[in-house]
Amino acid sequence: MSTIYPEKLTPHQASLDIKEFWRTLVQQRYLIFLSIAIALVISITLSLLTKPIYRATTVIEIERQLANVTGIGALNADDPRDNRDFYQTQYELIKSRSIAKEVIDKLNLAKEMQPSGLKANIKNLLGLKSEPDYEGIFIEGITVEPVNTSRLVRVSYDAGSPQQATLIVNTLAEVFVQSNLKRSARTAESARTTLMQQLDKIKADLKISQQELADFSNEHAYINGKPQEVFKKEKLLEQLDETLKEIQTLRSKKANAENDKDNEDDEKALSDIESELNIAVKKEQNLRVEISKLEGDINSNKNNNLQYEALQEAMKTSKVAYSNLQQKLKNINIAGGYSASHFIVVDKAVPPRKKHRPNILLNMIFGTLLGGLL
Known part of the structure; x- marks a missing residue:
């Protein structure tokens, strides 16, 4: 039994004949040239009839403000997503x-x-006139192109004349920079108002705490942060120290006098020393009694000491808070125009020499290709 192969069942398909294709092009050359010529004429005519659009471009540097000079909030410059x-x-x-x-x-x-135009006139006749979206129309003419690996951005505007495009894009850049200045000023003013309110409150709290501390000191006889009993005790301790030294000296004199006692004069001198020693010892005893009493008074007034320390700490806290807020307010006043300097017009736009569109050369190339395909 013989095998039947597919190539024996289907006719052989002829491959594309390049010579035949070229022969056809040559035969139809006049028609092809005519199509290309018509397409070129149409593309050139449409390009000439189309209203020319000019694009003016300005360059702005946008530098992010990293310094937190106000002390209010902070920018995380290390986060790429934040940037x-x-x-x-x-x-x-x-x-x-x-x-x-x-x-x-x-x-x-x-x-x-x-x-304007026929469509607008028909709407006016039919009473369908509506207010145009001026902002939307204006925004359609804006092009924003960031410059790679830099903080520069190209801002362009398309308009019907070179002068108009230049005027508009330069004004746009100026308004953008000024709006940033206004936003910064509003932020600084808002922060200033908040700080002033906080300052007034802290100042009132500080005044109250100072008055409370002064009243407490007067009522409980506190001097330089210490109760009066402490100063009395310190003074008595100094007297006690002097008395103990005096007693030690008198005892040394007494011992020497007892060793050198030979006559009545020596007896009298020894008697005088003993009398002075007794007075000094009595003084020591009295001083110790007074000191002990003062220590009891001081211990019984521990609650007063704790209350005084609390009032003193409250006053110190208010002073620190008031000082910090004053510094922040000073920083805000210094930073009033700081952030605006980071939005700078680097290059102002100049009137463009060439039309941005229509591009006659590009339209001619497109027309030639289209005519050839037809």
Whole structure:
């Protein structure tokens, strides 16, 4: 039994004949040239009839403020995600409706954005006229392009004339920088107001604590932070120390006098020494009694001491808090214009020499390809 192969069952398909294809192109060359010519004419005509658009570009440096000069809050400069969020926020702020409205009002662009043409006229006749979205129209002309591995960003605006595009994009950059200054000023003013309120409260608390401490000191006879009994005890201890030294000296004299006793004069001298010694010993005893009594008074007034220490600590805490808030307020006043210096217009836009669109050369190439395909 013989085997039947597939190639014997199907006809052989001829491969593409390059020569035949070229022969066809040559035969249809006039039609192809005509199609290309028509496409070129149409593309050039449309390019010439299309309203030219010019793009002006300015460069802004956006430097993140890292120094926490106000002492209120802190920026985590080490977190890449935090940095990305910050810069992306700035890019979106450039295209925000609030900044767009400010530029439109400043340059009086609303008149130039009024809708015109057949569609607008029909709407007016039918009473369907509505207020244009000026901010939306304006934002469509903005292009924001961050420069890689830098803190620079290119901000461009597309308009119908080189001068208008330049004026608008420079004004946009100026408004953006000024808006950042205003936001910084509002933040600083808000922080200043908060600190002033805190300062007033701390100042009142400090005044109250100082008055309470003074009243307590007067009532319980505290001098330089110590009760009066402590100073009396310290004075009595000094007297006791002097008395003990005196007693020691008299006892030495008595011992010498007893050894040298030869006549009545020596007897009299010894008697005088003994009399002085007895007086000194009596004085020592009295001093010890007074000191013991004062120690009892001091121990019985421990609660007063604890209360005084608490009042003193409260006053110190209020003083430290007041001093810290004063320093923060000073830092805020110094930092008033600090962050604005980190949003700088590096290069102002100049009127562009060439149209951004339509691109006649690109349209001609596209028309040629399209005509050839047809």
